[in-house]
Amino acid sequence: MPDRRKDIYEGAVVVVQKGPYMKTCRVSQGRSFVFGKKGEGQFTLNLDGALGCAFGSSFKMERISNKLFKIIQIKENTNMEDIVKESGEDNRNICDDGRSQKLSPEEISQLKDSGLTGKEVIQTLTENSLTFKSKTKFSQEKYVNKKQRKYDEVITLQRPSLRLLNNMYYTQDPLKIANLRIDMLSQILCYANVQSGGRFAVFESGSQGLVTAGMLHRMGTTGKLVQVYQGYHPQREAVDLMNFTEQELEVLSFINFSKLPDLDLESLKNGKESQTRSAAKTEVIAENREKASEDIKVEAKESNGESEKMCVDEEMKKVPAEAPKEGAGDEDNNKSAFKRPRKFVRTLVEDVEVSSSVLGGQIDGLVVVCRQHPVNITRELLEFLKPGHPFVVFSPYKEPLMDLFMEVKAQGATNLRLSETWLRHYQVLPMRTHPEINMSGGGGYILCGARVMSQ
Structure with a gap:
């Protein structure tokens, strides 16, 4: 039985945070949520893997189909020390002319779609950058953190608080x-x-x-x-x-x-x-x-x-449920034990x-x-x-x-x-x-x- 104050339970509202992007979702078994704007950047995420995990946990997004992802809990995020091998003393001789990256946008997109992990994509980007090694350690850390938010595909599920909700709305x-x-x-x-x-x-x-x-x-x-x-x-x-x-x-x-x-x-x-x-x-x-x-x-x-109506599930879609277990003949037994919380007592x-x-x-x-x-x-x-x-x-x-x-x-x-x-x-x-x-x-x-x- 999960602790409702510390662990994510069915029916709980969580703040899904991916970099600066935040969205509220009510976790429910067998449901998925649409994130991002319409177009190539939009994707669907199933949050079943978060049930029973502690609030504040980080999860790796794993692709199921073209734009459908599931989440798997991870213990450690990408460590910058594994990527940065050497650094320069200052940035005075670095010219930001947009030609420091050898890889084209099409090649970077192919890397991402080829199944490489976020860490491997970031490692490839740093190796093909002409100016990365000459940057200071602080600049390299800033560069890696920026690429992590874009390619690492790691999300954090936070417990809703006044500060988080206010920052999300603002x-x-x-x-x-x-x-x-x-x-x-x-x-x-x-x-x-x-x-x-x-x-x-x-x-x-x-x-x-x-x-x-x-x-x-x-x-x-x-x-x-x-x-x-x-x-x-x-x-x-x-x-x-x-x-x-x-x-x-x-x-x-x-x-x-x-x-x-x-x-x-x-x-x-x-x-x-x-x-x-x-x-x-x-x-x-x-x-x-x-x-x-x-x-x-x-x-x-x-x-x-x-x-x-649930105000947090405006873009919610159903994911195909698993086959019912043997012996579950009644429709009531197939229904989820989750009861939607009452809005008015x-x-x-x-x-x-x-x-x-x-x-x-x-x-x-x-x-x-x-x-x-x-x-x-x-x-x-x-x-x-x-x-x-x-x-x-x-x-x-x-x-x-x-x-x-x-x-x-x-x-x-x-x-x-x-x-x-x-x-x-x-x-x-x-x-x-x-x-x-x-x-x-x-x-x-x-x-x-x-x-x-x-x-």
């Missing part, structure tokens, strides 16, 4: 997550004082559920987290990719913005339940009652697991009841992450925040937060701070530590503060 398209970098995400969690046992609310749109996943990861199995959303469904793609257990998902509940409860201080003192707010009372709701009723039916059906009605109870009792922290103008949303949600407790608002643009700054200041907020973080990555290697040449242009803006109430 590399694909920063606008897909509203320019939310990992350093800004960590600051949001810090400023909101997200911790185990607390009661928090988050409004998230346009960031693939990364903030909700980060808050849920910090809270563990104790506390309450309410995700407020607009439209038909909450954004929770990152939550589904984090391999949370059902016990951890019980902390999370959902409520539509149109169903927020009324907060009456007198009723709270008397212990009475709060009533549901009328949809006409809010200024930011665009959906009508007919769409809301359809939403209830769709989400209730999804909560029962009848029409649930409660029904829609139960989620609204739990969320209304948490918001009615007031929350310890509020987080708003959205692309749209946050003034109306933040104004409505600040009513549920306890006095003296923090709120954090993230936006990819500065101007909406400047408007919100004046709005919350007039309402009585204190310790307000509008900030932007400047981030630059460093390469840290022996005798070669320096800032990286390329850096991100911006990671968005954060407005944080605390709510206060006048006597």
Whole structure:
């Protein structure tokens, strides 16, 4: 029985990493996944060989057919010392004119298709390079590492984490997550004082559920987290990719913005339940009652697991299964024992009841992450925040937060701070530590503060 925290099990989501390329896949027996763009660079990979192996293991891609590969676990990657025999003192006399490699692209492609291993292909390339031996050891290592990513055909299966998911989304398209970098995400969690046992609310749109996943990861199995959303469904793609257990998902509940409860201080003192707010009372709701009723039916059906879709298997294809063993006559015995994890641990009605109870009792922290103008949303949600407790608002643009700054200041907020973080990555290697040449242009803006109430 594999350890679900350390080993890859059936139904687990893994981050497949091949050089800088990353993709999430849900491992399932007898299924394969398509990688790369359409054309010659596209290939299909079967991940059955990863079941039972530890997260972080490296695997060798072995060709089954033209573009179908299986994976075999390897203990050691290509060692540069086996390839580099001698090196030069400096690179001043090396001229990069594109003619240093004797082999043509067609000959290199034939080498790759002839069945040679990645190490043998790299060895052949270095032997046919006119300038490889005269390069310094550092340059040779950089050259070999570059060729390894291209020809070695080694992948690593990582356990999904906030950093990996954030880097994957940011590399694909920063606008897909509203320019939310990992350093800004960590600051949001810090400023909101997200911790185990607390009661928090988050409004998230346009960031693939990364903030909700980060808050849920910090809270563990104790506390309450309410995700407020607009439209038909909450954004929770990152939550589904984090391999949370059902016990951890019980902390999370959902409520539509149109169903927020009324907060009456007198009723709270008397212990009475709060009533549901009328949809006409809010200024930011665009959906009508007919769409809301359809939403209830769709989400209730999804909560029962009848029409649930796996967000990580968009390009998944079936691989021919092995012949059934003798004695396996029933169809149920031929089916996999894997049960798809539930996306929603409660029904829609139960989620609204739990969320209304948490918001009615007031929350310890509020987080708003959205692309749209946050003034109306933040104004409505600040009513549920306890006095003296923090709120954090993230936006990819500065101007909406400047408007919100004046709005919350007039309402009585204190310790307000509008900030932007400047981030630059460093390469840290022996005798070669320096800032990286390329850096991100911006990671968005954060407005944080605390709510206060006048006597």
